[in-house]
Amino acid sequence: MALLEVKNLEKDFKEVKAVDDISFKVQKGEIFGLLGPNGAGKSTTISIISTLLKPTKGDIKYKGESIVKNSKLIQPKLGVVPQEIALYPELSGYENLKFWGHAYNIRGKKLKKRIEDVSEIIGVKERLKDKISKYSGGMKRRINIGAALLHEPELLIMDEPTVGIDPQSRNHILETVNKLNEKGTTVIYTSHYMEEVEAICTRINIMDKGKIIASGTKDELIEIVNGNKKINLKFDKVSKSLIKDLESIEYISKLDVSENEIIISSNNSENIFKDITEVVTKSDSSLTSIDINKPNLEAVFLHLTGRALRD
Amino acid sequence: MLSIIKLRLMRLRNDYFVFVFMTILALGLSFVMGSSQSGNYKPTVPIVNSDSSEYSNLFIEELKNSKNYNFTLTDYDNAYKKVDEGKVLMALIINKGFQRDINNNKMPKVSIIKTKDDIEILTTENLIKTNLAKLKNNVNIAKVTTDYISGIKDVDKKNIFNKAYDLSLENWEYKRPMSVTRKTITDGKWSEFDNFKHIIIGFTLFFSMYTIVFGIGEILNERKYNTWQRQIVSPLSKGAILGGNMVITFMIGIIQVGVLIMASKYLFNVDWGSSFLGIMTVSISFVFTVTSLGLFLSGIVKTHSQLAAISPVILTSTSMIGGAMWPLEIVNSKILLFLANLTPQKWAIEAMEEIAMYNGSFNSVIYPSLIIIFMGIIYFILGIKLIRFE
Ligand SMILES: Nc1ncnc2c1ncn2[C@@H]1O[C@H](COP(=O)(O)OP(=O)(O)OP(=O)(O)O)[C@@H](O)[C@H]1O
Ligand SMILES: [Mg+2]
Numbered sequence: 001m002a003l004l005e006v007k008n009l010e011k012d013f014k015e016v017k018a019v020d021d022i023s024f025k026v027q028k029g030e031i032f033g034l035l036g037p038n039g040a041g042k043s044t045t046i047s048i049i050s051t052l053l054k055p056t057k058g059d060i061k062y063k064g065e066s067i068v069k070n071s072k073l074i075q076p077k078l079g080v081v082p083q084e085i086a087l088y089p090e091l092s093g094y095e096n097l098k099f100w101g102h103a104y105n106i107r108g109k110k111l112k113k114r115i116e117d118v119s120e121i122i123g124v125k126e127r128l129k130d131k132i133s134k135y136s137g138g139m140k141r142r143i144n145i146g147a148a149l150l151h152e153p154e155l156l157i158m159d160e161p162t163v164g165i166d167p168q169s170r171n172h173i174l175e176t177v178n179k180l181n182e183k184g185t186t187v188i189y190t191s192h193y194m195e196e197v198e199a200i201c202t203r204i205n206i207m208d209k210g211k212i213i214a215s216g217t218k219d220e221l222i223e224i225v226n227g228n229k230k231i232n233l234k235f236d237k238v239s240k241s242l243i244k245d246l247e248s249i250e251y252i253s254k255l256d257v258s259e260n261e262i263i264i265s266s267n268n269s270e271n272i273f274k275d276i277t278e279v280v281t282k283s284d285s286s287l288t289s290i291d292i293n294k295p296n297l298e299a300v301f302l303h304l305t306g307r308a309l310r311d
Numbered sequence: 312m313l314s315i316i317k318l319r320l321m322r323l324r325n326d327y328f329v330f331v332f333m334t335i336l337a338l339g340l341s342f343v344m345g346s347s348q349s350g351n352y353k354p355t356v357p358i359v360n361s362d363s364s365e366y367s368n369l370f371i372e373e374l375k376n377s378k379n380y381n382f383t384l385t386d387y388d389n390a391y392k393k394v395d396e397g398k399v400l401m402a403l404i405i406n407k408g409f410q411r412d413i414n415n416n417k418m419p420k421v422s423i424i425k426t427k428d429d430i431e432i433l434t435t436e437n438l439i440k441t442n443l444a445k446l447k448n449n450v451n452i453a454k455v456t457t458d459y460i461s462g463i464k465d466v467d468k469k470n471i472f473n474k475a476y477d478l479s480l481e482n483w484e485y486k487r488p489m490s491v492t493r494k495t496i497t498d499g500k501w502s503e504f505d506n507f508k509h510i511i512i513g514f515t516l517f518f519s520m521y522t523i524v525f526g527i528g529e530i531l532n533e534r535k536y537n538t539w540q541r542q543i544v545s546p547l548s549k550g551a552i553l554g555g556n557m558v559i560t561f562m563i564g565i566i567q568v569g570v571l572i573m574a575s576k577y578l579f580n581v582d583w584g585s586s587f588l589g590i591m592t593v594s595i596s597f598v599f600t601v602t603s604l605g606l607f608l609s610g611i612v613k614t615h616s617q618l619a620a621i622s623p624v625i626l627t628s629t630s631m632i633g634g635a636m637w638p639l640e641i642v643n644s645k646i647l648l649f650l651a652n653l654t655p656q657k658w659a660i661e662a663m664e665e666i667a668m669y670n671g672s673f674n675s676v677i678y679p680s681l682i683i684i685f686m687g688i689i690y691f692i693l694g695i696k697l698i699r700f701e
Contacts, residue, residue: 050544053701075546086537088322095321102314103545147541 001064003028003155003186004049009058011044018044020210021058026155026188031181033201034190035297037309040207042190043083046159049188050080062155076104079153083160083190085140086147089133093124093143096132097150104151114150121176122146138169145173149180156180157188162196174200194297194309206301213304222295225303230293231264231276235285238262242283249275260288314547315555319529329525330567337518337571338578341511355381356435357390357402364410366419369476370446371405377438394424401425401432403439413450419443430637437641449479505668506638511581512663513635515571516656520601520626522567524618526560527605530698531615543700553695557602564598584666589673593666596680597659600687604655607690610697633657655683 002025011019019041026032034042047053049060051071059066067074087096097118101111119125122142132140145161158177162170177200181187191197197204198218206214206221214221235242243257246264251272254265266272280287301309358374360367374382382403385393390402404422412419421443425432453475460471530552533539542552572590575581583590608625612618630636632647633656642648651657662679665671 052540052544072546075544078544080541080544082537082541084537086541088318088536088538090324091321099314099318099321100541100545102317103542103547105546 002026003063004188005061005064006045006049007059007061009045009048009060010056011041011048011053012056017210019048019055022205022207022210022212023058024205024212024215026186028186029181029184030202031177031187031189031200033197033204034188034207035192035194035197035204035301035309036207037192037301037307039209040192041210042192042207043159045207046080046157046188046190050078050157051075074155076151077154079148079151079156079185081145081148081156081158081161083163085144087132087140087143090131092129092131093119093135093139093146094128096143097128097146100147101150106151111150114152118146118149121149121179123172138165141165141169141173145176153185155186155188157190159190160192161189162191162193170196192309194301198297204297206297206304208301208305214300218297221297221300225295225299229266229272229295231266231272232289232291232293233262233264233276233280233287234289234291235260235262235287237285239283239285242279242285245279245283246276249279312551312555312558315542315552316559319556319559322529329522330563333518333522333567334570334574337514338574341507341514341575342579344510353379353381354431354435355383355399357385357393357399358382359387359390359402359404360384361387361407362405362409366410366413366446366450367405369450370409370442373442373446374403374439380435380438391424394426397426401435413447416447416451418447433637434641437643449476452476452479507579508581508668509638509660509664511571511575511579512660512667513630513656515568515575516597516659516663517626517630517635519564519567519571519598520604520630520656521622523560523564523598523601524605524608524622524626526563527556527602528609528615528618528622529560530556531609531612531618535615549700553606553698557606560602560605561598564602565594568594568598582667584668584670586666586671586673586676589666589671589676590663592673592680593659593662593676593683596683596687597655600655600683600690603687603690603694606694607697610694610699629654630656634660655686658683 004026006022006024006026009019009022010017022041022045034045036042044053048055049067051067051074055068059068061067062074062077065073088099091099094115097115098111101107101114106114115128116125119128122145124139124142124146127135127139132143135143141161141163145158148156148158156177161177162173165173174196177187177189181200189197189201201218203217204215204221205212214224238257238260243255243262246252246255246262249272251267252264253267256263256265264272264276298309301307358371360371371382371384374380385402387404390404393399394402402424404424406420406422409419409421421439423432423436423439453472456475457468457472530539533542543549572583572594576583608618608622612621632650633654634642634651635656639648639651639657642651658679662676662683665675665679
């Protein structure tokens with residue numbers, strides 16, 4: 001049985017259909033990615049899963065039981081890292097963690113220990129006595145995540161946890177997610193940065209305009225656009241015979257030739273490098289550089305919607 | 312619920328400012344307003360007698376009897392000048408035809424020169440109106456009596472008129488301050504309405520309302536900080552979230568009222584009567600109701616700044632209507648007096664004055680306290696219905 005099952009979920013806000021009939025399953029131990037541009041409906045989906053919002057239609061089951069009907073089933077097991085910083089600015093990092101620990105029924109010595117462990121994980125130990133309002137954006141993000149970890153949640157939901165922070169904090173956060181996952185935490189990770197989702201997620205849903213437009217592992221998704229693999233070759237000189245020989249390779253769909261450069265578009269990837277190498281060695285041109293444009297999720301999104309993921 | 316209470320204790324820094332501010336405002340303003348209205352201060356009111364008749368003289372004489380004012384005769388130009396220069400608050404003009412109007416059984420006309428409206432002027436105007444009505448009535452009674460008697464006998468009309476007038480005037484003496492008469496009967500004691508005490512009680516309640524409403528309004532700040540949403544998705548129940556905030560606000564409110572009562576007692580020597588339990592009961596009921604009112608208001612608005620915008624309007628207007636600024640005794644409008652009954656302030660002030668001013672017993676606060684609590688329950692129910700948990 002899946003840990004979480006989302007079934008025909010819909011959410012209407014007056015005029016807007018924020019989530020439009022989506023279904024998916026999250027298995028235990030996964031890092032499940034929700035990728036999509038601004039306004040795709042990621043946060044809305046996550047708000048419904050975390051019991052903040054009620055769906056207009058559809059159901060969500062946690063270990064087979066509906067949490068739409070009974071939110072108490074999932075709440076103690078769930079860690080939620082909201083998109084916006086949700087902390088008390090006039091309290092210190094320590095006091096914030098203390099309260100959120102309390103809210104999840106952790107008390108006394110255990111709470112102290114957990115605050116220590118968590119601040120270690122998120123790397124804010126030295127600054128814990130300072131007020132949140134004095135923290136940098138990255139520090140706030142880290143405490144924002146820490147507040148969701150105190151009760152060792154079974155399922156951790158993170159809504160764009162890296163928005164607007166420095167690359168160092170960002171890498172730290174991604175590492176943290178991986179570490180938590182290794183220890184058994186299932187993660188739902190939302191982002192509109194495809195690099196992040198590519199880097200850590202085991203399975204990915206691509207959302208757009210309230211719908212899931214593609215889902216699968218990263219490789220499965222990239223398979224969708226594999227027809228568009230591009231290889232960029234540079235030579236000291238380009239001869240007619242070289243072009244002719246390359247054209248004769250059947251799965252090369254297109255050749256863009258300029259002065260010293262040939263860009264190859266191909267459908268199939270398996271033999272392409274071997275075949276190209278053979279042709280090039282035979283010719284009297286010598287290769288100066290080779291650059292392979294691997295398709296990524298950005299390309300998948302572009303392919304599916306005709307729009308870029310980020311504007 | 313305990314975790315919310317602990318949270319609010321950690322966050323007291325937020326409430327603390329409002330608390331201190333309201334304490335200072337309440338005490339400071341009570342002191343300023345109280346000292347200008349009580350004690351030996353007797354405002355001077357110039358009178359211009361343009362009628363110079365028997366009745367206008369009677370009227371002036373009667374006004375001069377008033378203990379709290381210094382009525383002096385002068386001419387129009389002088390009176391106008393004094394008001395204009397701010398040396399006196401107002402001047403009274405007895406218009407020509409004063410006596411004729413009374414003789415024709417019409418309400419005689421008097422005018423007031425003033426540059427503004429304030430509580431003191433309103434009180435003075437009220438005194439003048441009362442005396443005017445009194446004069447007209449007395450003259451009528453005296454006239455009827457004189458006519459009647461002189462119809463039977465040939466007597467000294469003038470003498471009879473004067474006697475009848477004095478007699479009916481005497482009657483008024485007993486009827487005049489309603490509350491005093493009532494107290495005289497029930498307690499056998501003669502105590503007077505104490506304006507300074509009234510202001511202290513009114514301001515204690517009025518300024519506490521701010522502390523309380525902003526105290527419960529903290530839940531709107533939670534929404535701003537997004538911590539509200541985080542609390543909702545945590546295992547904290549809605550009851551615990553609201554309950555914790557209500558309890559802590561209630562306690563802050565009780566402390567606020569307590570501090571103001573104590574401060575007025577020891578700083579200004581205000582005597583709060585002999586029923587501590589009574590004062591406590593009214594305070595507790597009132598603070599509960601205002602906490603619920605705050606919950607209700609927080610349910611209507613979306614943000615804390617909206618709450619900060621509507622609270623002064625609502626709290627000030629209901630406090631005015633409810634008599635926290637000036638005694639309801641000077642209000643004539645039936646509508647306003649009816650509306651006063653709908654404010655918790657009115658009942659709380661009445662109940663507290665019963666004890667602090669007229670030395671009433673605990674029993675006298677039971678009924679008003681129940682009414683206050685009843686209002687609180689209504690606000691509470693509306694409040695829970697309106698607060699959004701999304
Ligand atoms: N409370 C709300 N009331 C009305 N419309 C809303 C509300 N919340 C979201 N929406 C709308 O629903 C749509 C989806 O919003 P959502 O926040 O779920 O997108 P998102 O994928 O999280 O985007 P982002 O990357 O910007 O966070 C948007 O068009 C948004 O304007
Ligand atoms: Mg979002």
